[in-house]
Amino acid sequence: xxxxxxxxxxxxxxTVKPSSGGRSEASPPxxxxxxxxxxxxxxxxxxxxxxxEARRREIDVTAAxxxxxxxxxxxxxxxxxxxxxxxxxxxxxxxxxxTPS
Numbered sequence: 001x002x003x004x005x006x007x008x009x010x011x012x013x014x015t016v017k018p019s020s021g022g023r024s025e026a027s028p029p030x031x032x033x034x035x036x037x038x039x040x041x042x043x044x045x046x047x048x049x050x051x052x053e054a055r056r057r058e059i060d061v062t063a064a065x066x067x068x069x070x071x072x073x074x075x076x077x078x079x080x081x082x083x084x085x086x087x088x089x090x091x092x093x094x095x096x097x098x099t100p101s
Contacts, residue, residue: 040082043075 037043047068054064 037071037074038078040075040078043071043078047071 035042035046037046050059050064050067050071053059054061
């Protein structure tokens with residue numbers, strides 16, 4: 001302590017916990033974000049996000065595995081539904097072409 005000055009503690013700063021996702025201790029818990037999973041690309045993005053969270057240990061790997069399994073099922077359902085819609089469209093076009101004008 002030079003010059004006879006005492007060290008003054010700084011004002012309390014918000015500390016950030018590593019596991020808090022960057023939120024400060026003083027901030028309220030975040031609302032769960034709304035997840036839209038209506039396209040295969042949405043499911044792919046969510047799966048990537050989930051993988052990252054598991055790798056960073058932000059969520060339990062077992063829970064991530066279960067969610068990833070559900071996302072895989074949802075992927076297959078969306079892909080099958082999309083294929084079904086496309087097939088119906090093709091069948092309707094073919095019927096229109098078969099009927100005489």
